[in-house]
Amino acid sequence: MSFERTQEKLKILADAAKYDVSCSSSGSSRTNKNKGLGDSSGMGICHSYTEDGRCVSLLKILLTNHCIFDCAYCVTRKSNDIKRAAFKVQEVVDLTINFYRRNYIEGLFLSSGIFKNADYTMERLVSVAKKLRLEENFNGYIHLKSIPGASDELMREAGLYADRLSVNIEIPTEAGLKKLAPDKNRADFIKPMLKVKNEIVQYKAEKKIIKSTPKYAPAGQSTQMIIGASGENDFQIMQTSNYFYKSYNLKRVYYSGYVPISYDERLPQIGSAVPMMRENRLYQTDWLMRFYGFDVSEILNLQHQNLDLDIDPKLSWALRNLHEFPVDVNTADKRMLARIPGLGMKSVYKILNARRFKRLNWEHLKKIGIALNRAQYFMVCDSNQFERRDLSAEKIKGLILQNSTSKYTKTLSNQLSLFG
Amino acid sequence: MSDKKLIYDGTFDGFLSSVFYVFENKIKAATIENEFVAQSGLFSKEINIITEEEKANRVWAGLKSKLSARGSYQLYYAFLSEQNGVENVLLDYIRYAFSNALNVDKDFSHPSVLKIAQIAKMVGREKHRMEAFVRFRLTKDAIYFASVEPDFNVLPLISKHFKGRYADQKWIIYDIKRNYGLSYDLKKVEIINLDFPAKFDFTKTDDNFFAEQEFEFQKLWQDYFKSTNIKSRKNMRLHIRHVPKRYWKYLSEKQPD
Ligand code: SF4
Numbered sequence: 001m002s003f004e005r006t007q008e009k010l011k012i013l014a015d016a017a018k019y020d021v022s023c024s025s026s027g028s029s030r031t032n033k034n035k036g037l038g039d040s041s042g043m044g045i046c047h048s049y050t051e052d053g054r055c056v057s058l059l060k061i062l063l064t065n066h067c068i069f070d071c072a073y074c075v076t077r078k079s080n081d082i083k084r085a086a087f088k089v090q091e092v093v094d095l096t097i098n099f100y101r102r103n104y105i106e107g108l109f110l111s112s113g114i115f116k117n118a119d120y121t122m123e124r125l126v127s128v129a130k131k132l133r134l135e136e137n138f139n140g141y142i143h144l145k146s147i148p149g150a151s152d153e154l155m156r157e158a159g160l161y162a163d164r165l166s167v168n169i170e171i172p173t174e175a176g177l178k179k180l181a182p183d184k185n186r187a188d189f190i191k192p193m194l195k196v197k198n199e200i201v202q203y204k205a206e207k208k209i210i211k212s213t214p215k216y217a218p219a220g221q222s223t224q225m226i227i228g229a230s231g232e233n234d235f236q237i238m239q240t241s242n243y244f245y246k247s248y249n250l251k252r253v254y255y256s257g258y259v260p261i262s263y264d265e266r267l268p269q270i271g272s273a274v275p276m277m278r279e280n281r282l283y284q285t286d287w288l289m290r291f292y293g294f295d296v297s298e299i300l301n302l303q304h305q306n307l308d309l310d311i312d313p314k315l316s317w318a319l320r321n322l323h324e325f326p327v328d329v330n331t332a333d334k335r336m337l338a339r340i341p342g343l344g345m346k347s348v349y350k351i352l353n354a355r356r357f358k359r360l361n362w363e364h365l366k367k368i369g370i371a372l373n374r375a376q377y378f379m380v381c382d383s384n385q386f387e388r389r390d391l392s393a394e395k396i397k398g399l400i401l402q403n404s405t406s407k408y409t410k411t412l413s414n415q416l417s418l419f420g
Numbered sequence: 421m422s423d424k425k426l427i428y429d430g431t432f433d434g435f436l437s438s439v440f441y442v443f444e445n446k447i448k449a450a451t452i453e454n455e456f457v458a459q460s461g462l463f464s465k466e467i468n469i470i471t472e473e474e475k476a477n478r479v480w481a482g483l484k485s486k487l488s489a490r491g492s493y494q495l496y497y498a499f500l501s502e503q504n505g506v507e508n509v510l511l512d513y514i515r516y517a518f519s520n521a522l523n524v525d526k527d528f529s530h531p532s533v534l535k536i537a538q539i540a541k542m543v544g545r546e547k548h549r550m551e552a553f554v555r556f557r558l559t560k561d562a563i564y565f566a567s568v569e570p571d572f573n574v575l576p577l578i579s580k581h582f583k584g585r586y587a588d589q590k591w592i593i594y595d596i597k598r599n600y601g602l603s604y605d606l607k608k609v610e611i612i613n614l615d616f617p618a619k620f621d622f623t624k625t626d627d628n629f630f631a632e633q634e635f636e637f638q639k640l641w642q643d644y645f646k647s648t649n650i651k652s653r654k655n656m657r658l659h660i661r662h663v664p665k666r667y668w669k670y671l672s673e674k675q676p677d
Contacts, residue, residue: 003640006640007643010643014643014648015647015648017648019650031584036587036588037587037589038586039584039585045552047552047553048553048671048673049658049663050645050648050649050650050659051654051655051656052649052650052654053655054653056645056648060648095640099641099644101558101564102555102557102558102637103555104555104641104672259653274652276653350528353528354526354527357522358529364529367529368528369534
């Protein structure tokens with residue numbers, strides 16, 4: 001490996017890959033075998049954080065930034081005048097292994113521009129993963145980006161060596177995609193996604209019968225949508241998201257606030273702000289759907305097509321549904337406790353445990369570490385000190401914002417600090 | 421009546437032996453102190469505790485039967501915090517645990533249970549950070565070497581993680597503050613003490629000790645780290661919260677060019 005040449009390529013091809021937000025390296029189940037290198041059975045680890053505060057857990061690079069397509073929102077697009085480079089398969093393998101041995105990373109996230117055609121590109125991605133697994137006995141995490149339009153055979157092979165596969169749908173609606181990525185076609189994303197989904201289903205069925213069935217994409221598949229490039233509202237975005245979770249068993253949908261990179265008239269201009277707060281709210285909504293038992297239509301529907309930026313979606317839902325409150329923390333079930341604004345699942349479990357010992361009052365709640373500044377308006381407990389007054393939604397919102405302005409401005413950071 | 425002061429050798433078994441002594445002799449008011457921090461009190465009676473593995477194991481088995489797995493590991497984590505006086509909070513917790521028919525490890529309305537949970541959480545966070553921030557550098561002897569300086573004594577907690585992950589390379593993780601390390605020789609992990617050359621600088625990759633390609637990979641990693649940053653999203657406050665400055669000196673990506 002020539003150090004200088006690799007160095008130059010790494011700069012170009014890491015730079016081009018940085019806009020892809022998926023970085024998770026958890027959820028796999030690949031343990032170290034035969035005293036090989038690496039293990040990805042636990043929770044993923046962020047080994048560092050970029051200066052913009054995002055987790056660095058994988059070596060995230062493009063195999064090449066040559067591309068025959070011309071998607072307007074992408075730095076790699078054909079019409080963009082930039083330096084191009086391409087890694088050799090062996091170079092990516094060497095970088096991954098050496099970074100892993102030094103405990104810099106949990107594994108590799110390999111994506112690529114499309115050179116020649118979909119299968120030609122996909123085949124090279126697969127051969128990197130295959131070499132890592134078979135020649136280097138590497139058990140770290142591998143995430144491969146599937147190239148839209150790649151054949152079923154290649155998708156099958158990809159899943160045998162990768163922990164996770166993803167196809168980025170990028171633009172939440174078909175109309176938006178037509179406008180910004182004229183060479184792309186939604187059906188080309190769906191096909192590999194469907195193949196992977198079916199393979200996973202089949203793997204699970206076979207594994208019940210034959211224990212030694214080779215693993216297939218144990219960490220499942222994910223996708224990414226760019227937010228704020230093509231004019232969709234939050235309702236449309238979360239509808240799409242919900243559809244992909246349900247129809248393709250996706251593990252994660254990532255939302256990526258559009259970072260302006262070109263002077264294309266179809267897009268927000270260079271210099272316009274990245275919609276970070278909006279991105280954050282979408283992640284919170286996603287979280288409520290996946291872990292808090294909310295149906296997406298409770299949060300976003302025809303009456304509420306956009307998320308509030310000044311308050312989080314759970315609080316917003318609660319204020320619109322005051323008739324469901326107050327919740328009695330000493331008797332309510334887990335589902336309702338989880339719906340109290342300001343209570344995370346950890347607090348919910350703390351309450352469920354603590355109330356086995358005694359009926360809880362405000363003092364107990366504070367002692368076990370429940371933050372009451374938001375929650376207090378939505379719950380009652382064992383206390384003669386009656387703190388909840390019959391306040392209007394407006395009034396409650398005002399009080400909460402007034403008492404937590406500093407906190408709210410602080411959370412103007414980004415999603416990964418909240419949801420890691 | 422003044423407190424009985426028990427002095428032990430600083431090991432977890434030593435601490436558990438002290439607890440055994442307290443219960444065996446039905447001592448009401450006792451404090452337990454590590455021999456490295458203990459100062460003679462004028463009015464308290466000092467008792468030197470001899471570490472006995474068998475007694476320690478009995479106490480530990482007793483605790484395990486009273487607490488959930490999580491509860492007992494929280495005790496061990498809190499012990500490794502080396503916080504001043506933590507032994508006494510632990511003792512209070514243990515007394516409460518043994519006097520109660522129920523499993524108390526989630527009764528956070530009890531001050532010692534809450535305190536131990538909080539300390540254990542801090543130690544857990546440090547463990548996790550060490551798993552993330554250990555940076556190995558390849559030495560001329562083909563050993564991957566890392567220097568660390570954790571706030572708490574977490575090496576015992578990370579041993580398994582690194583053994584599982586780096587099964588095919590020799591490595592050493594050395595705690596500079598506590599002057600001991602873990603060493604893996606492709607078979608097992610052992611605790612070692614090393615003598616370093618007088619002018620050895622733990623933060624520098626000195627070419628007397630480290631392999632040539634080590635410099636190249638560090639440079640590649642630094643470049644990678646720079647290239648992944650998105651300037652228009654820059655947020656140093658968040659960055660520092662995730663990667664506190666006290667760790668920077670051992671992070672390859674944070675070394676000056
Ligand atoms: S196909 Fe992918 S790499 Fe090529 S321009 Fe479109 S988004 Fe960019």
